[in-house]
Amino acid sequence: xxxxxxxxxxxxxxxxxxxxxxxxxxxxxxxxxxxxxxxxxxxxxxxxxxxxxxxxxxxxxxxxxxxxxxxxxxxxxxxxxxxxxxxxxxxxxxxxxxxxxxxxxxxxxxxxxxxxxxxxxxxxxxxxxxxxxxxxxxxxxxxxxxxxxxxxxxxxxxxxxxxxxxxxxxxxxxxxxxxxxxxxxxxxxxxxxxxxxxxxxxxxxxxxxxxxxxxxxxxxxxxxxxxxxxxxxxxxxxxxxxxxxxxxxxxxxxxxxxxxxxxxxxxx
Numbered sequence: 001x002x003x004x005x006x007x008x009x010x011x012x013x014x015x016x017x018x019x020x021x022x023x024x025x026x027x028x029x030x031x032x033x034x035x036x037x038x039x040x041x042x043x044x045x046x047x048x049x050x051x052x053x054x055x056x057x058x059x060x061x062x063x064x065x066x067x068x069x070x071x072x073x074x075x076x077x078x079x080x081x082x083x084x085x086x087x088x089x090x091x092x093x094x095x096x097x098x099x100x101x102x103x104x105x106x107x108x109x110x111x112x113x114x115x116x117x118x119x120x121x122x123x124x125x126x127x128x129x130x131x132x133x134x135x136x137x138x139x140x141x142x143x144x145x146x147x148x149x150x151x152x153x154x155x156x157x158x159x160x161x162x163x164x165x166x167x168x169x170x171x172x173x174x175x176x177x178x179x180x181x182x183x184x185x186x187x188x189x190x191x192x193x194x195x196x197x198x199x200x201x202x203x204x205x206x207x208x209x210x211x212x213x214x215x216x217x218x219x220x221x222x223x224x225x226x227x228x229x230x231x232x233x234x235x236x237x238x239x240x241x242x243x244x245x246x247x248x249x250x251x252x253x254x255x256x257x258x259x260x261x262x263x264x265x266x267x268x
Contacts, residue, residue: 001070002051003227003253004044006035007261008064019061023054038220040257045070045227064266070228072256074249078164079173083181084200086207093165093173103167108208110166110262113201114217116251119157123241126150159222161197164255165204172259175200212262221251228253 010016013035021031024044034043043065044054051067058065079101081093091108094100128148163175175197182189182196185203190196205213224247234243261267 001045002048002067003042003070004046004051004054004058004065004067005257006039006041006043006063006065007257007266008039010035010063016061016063019058019063023057023061037223038216039064040216040220040254040261042225042227042253064261066257066260066264066266068256068260072252073172074252075174077172079171080179081173081175082179084175084184086184086203091165091204091207093175096179101167101171101173103165103171103173105208106210107168108165108204108211109168110164110212110214110259111201111204111208112164112166112213112217112255112258113197113215114162114164114221114251114255115159115219116162116246116248117157117159117222118244118246119155121243122154122156123243124152124154125239126152161194161218162221162251163197163201163204166259212268214258217251217254217258220254222247223250225250225253 013032017028017031017035020026020035020043021028024031026034034041044051046054048067055065055067079093079095079098081101082096083094085092085094089106090102090104092100092102126149128150161177165173165175177193177197180193180196180200182193182200185196185199188199188203190199205211224245228249234241236242258267
């Protein structure tokens with residue numbers, strides 16, 4: 001299967017919606033709905049031939065779209081750095097295990113800042129017993145208490161900033177807030193990991209001024225995407241239900257859309 005993605009907002013929304021409706025067989029209302037999210041955004045999930053035909057039709061109508069395989073690179077395919085070192089001509093990103101990734105600053109193609117979120121929703125059923133005169137009267141004293149059942153819900157969400165660094169030869173490094181040793185920032189090291197990610201991004205931009213830089217995934221990386229496995233898991237007992245969601249796969253897809261769009265000349 002392939003995903004069809006919109007890379008840039010259309011100049012004329014009504015005309016774009018009609019083009020999407022005609023090419024994909026959607027109603028006009030559905031086409032508008034699929035064009036509504038801020039790009040990069042997914043429009044459809046189709047068999048490869050149909051996805052390629054849809055992209056061809058929409059490009060003919062002037063839309064910046066592309067098709068990509070539904071299996072996109074993830075952390076398993078990148079160098080997940082736990083430390084970094086910046087020299088005059090190169091950057092080195094070292095994982096906890098395995099070989100480091102070294103790239104010349106001139107060969108850095110893109111720097112993408114993003115954010116991924118995980119959320120846990122807990123639903124707990126609590127039973128309590130209390131003395132009840134009404135129950136005692138109704139049962140002739142056989143029962144003196146009544147049982148009350150209530151459902152208690154709680155939600156926890158955590159987020160993590162990441163920076164994706166893409167080399168022109170296709171290699172990629174992931175710099176994750178929770179994994180990195182920021183001591184290499186030296187005197188510029190900040191009191192918070194969030195501040196350190198901002199400083200790290202600033203230094204990357206400064207040393208690789210020719211690289212494409214984008215921060216949209218700070219907003220878009222935390223949203224679940226249509227047409228993808230939700231990253232949701234659920235565990236349940238008689239009294240407890242825990243639902244966990246994670247947007248890492250959404251971030252991976254949007255980052256790959258941007259990487260391919262850059263290679264195709266659809267960005268910036």
